Amino acid sequence: MNYLLMAPQPGAEQNPITTFLPLVLIIVVFYFFMIRPQVKRQKELKKFRESLAKGDKVVTTGGIYGKVAEIKENYVLLQVDDNVKLRVDKSAVVKDMSDVTPQK
Known part of the structure; x- marks a missing residue:
């Protein structure tokens, strides 16, 4: 069974990993799809300008x-x-x- 997706029992505390997992996933996706390609483009442009x-x-x-x-x-x-x-x-x-x- 998947215990991470189950709702906690009344009176029981929720697992802290399941609380922060969506936030961590959003940050990872943001890094790989937005930050990393932009840094790569900037490095290529700098290399191009230096090689003029x-x-x-x-x-x-x-x-x-x-x-x-x-x-x-x-x-x-x-x-x-x-x-x-x-x-x-x-x-x-x-x-x-x-x-x-x-x-x-």
């Missing part, structure tokens, strides 16, 4: 497409068009577009 090189095609958080012209400690200089360069914070660069095929 001159000539890489990237996209910023604002949706600006450009090619890396220069990399400094806190910012990246993006060439957006001929004779048009933008200074963008490194944290705003989110995606590498060099492996994406152009849309027709």
Whole structure:
């Protein structure tokens, strides 16, 4: 018989494990489905930003497409068009577009 799911007898105390088991399960599920994937994504993004090189095609958080012209400690200089360069914070660069095929 499953004694964990049975209701306690009148006058008897409930098992403390059965009281906290749902809370523990919710925390475990929350960790594996929300916290862990977010930490993994942040590590991958940090690794990507550290591996930026001159000539890489990237996209910023604002949706600006450009090619890396220069990399400094806190910012990246993006060439957006001929004779048009933008200074963008490194944290705003989110995606590498060099492996994406152009849309027709």
